[in-house]
Amino acid sequence: MVDSGLALLEELAELLEREPDTRVAMNDRMLQVQREQTSSDIRLRRVHGVGVDAGVRYPAVDVSTTLNGNITAPSNPRMRAYRLNPQCAIGAVQSRAPGGVEAVVLGSRICIDSEVPWSATGRHLVRLAVTDAGGHLFVDCVAGERTLARAGMGVWRNSIQGIRPTETDGWRVLRRTADSLWAQPLGWPGVRGARIGIAVQGNNARVGRGLEYRLEMPATDTDAEALAAYCDALNQQEWETATGAPHIGAWSVTEAGQCCYRASVPARLGRRMPDLPRQLLATSGARANAAMAVQAMRD
Structure with missing residues (x-):
């Protein structure tokens, strides 16, 4: 999966670079995406299936997004469940951040070709998770074209x-x-x-x-x-x-x-x-x- 994984990251980088005010860098087989309000890390990993998919491992794209600025992590589960996550359009404010990061972290995960077709839908969902996660928590929605x-x-x-x-x-x-x-x-x-x-x-x-x-x-x-x-x-x-x-x-x-x-x-x-x-x-x-x-x- 090494060569195919690198090609997939390069495909995502090319897709994200089309977005305005977006900077994309490849660092240690991970994409780092900087936008005005958010910073996102995109990683490839294998995840275990649960429920009807228990016992199977799937290749997936993991998106971790933090909000820029002096915003502290919500430590109260009720704050996440009753106030923050109901306001989220895309992504979920997580209870545990990777590496113990003290920040508001939103997580998304899209499996590759096992839930939705990758080329038709999956890669665009990754793009959506980067461009829109967290953007509606503290600002009003922005009308599109x-x-x-x-x-x-x-x-x-x-x-x-x-x-x-x-x-x-x-x-x-x-x-x-x-x-x-x-x-x-x-x-x-x-x-x-x-x-x-x-x-x-x-x-x-x-x-x-x-x-x-x-x-x-x-x-x-x-x-x-x-x-x-x-x-x-x-x-x-x-x-x-x-x-x-x-x-x-x-x-x-x-x-x-x-x-x-x-x-x-x-x-x-x-x-x-x-x-x-x-x-x-x-x-x-x-x-x-x-x-x-x-x-x-x-x-």
Whole structure:
């Protein structure tokens, strides 16, 4: 994987260098990316599968992003679960930073060709994790280029309408509108009660125009501290292992007291990743199963 790994990093470097105000450097087989508000490290590693993928190791791209400036790390699980991660569009504020770094660290992880196709989607998700992680925590959302955003929203609306009502061992659509759908995962052990929501939104609080993805788990606890600890464990698992779904969002607690995985993708990327709504739907069952495995270990 040495030569192929180097080629993949070079591919990502070329992709990221197209972004404005972005500096990319290769250092010790790792990409270091500097932007105005964030600094990101991109590494290749092998991760263990969990849930339905237990016992298998997968090559993955790990993205670790810190916020520039005098920002201290949130040491309180409730702060992460109830305030910070609900505000994140992309990436999850982690409970443990690599090497004990005292900073706000957001983690993302995309496996290579085992969850979503790498060339069509995976590499663009890595790019998204670098350019958008943390950007919505302390500043208002920035509207993208309007023509691209409108086109992207149209592409994703068409994708949502093209999703089959039922996919064996995949999902069942419960409700669909012109801009959204709600579904439940099928064929995976231990995910009864989970719900998937996908919507194209023109006024998303985190990204403006974009695609909102949600996976809501059934309520299992009413204790706020326990729910916050559960979300911490889920975000750590998503970053460090292969859950069967690309990790670009964050687990947090909803107002109804449910653990929910959420990601908000700017509409400017709709034409680059036209199949993203279906891909997020198709991998939701594996993510829910991996989340239930964490809950089982905690019980």
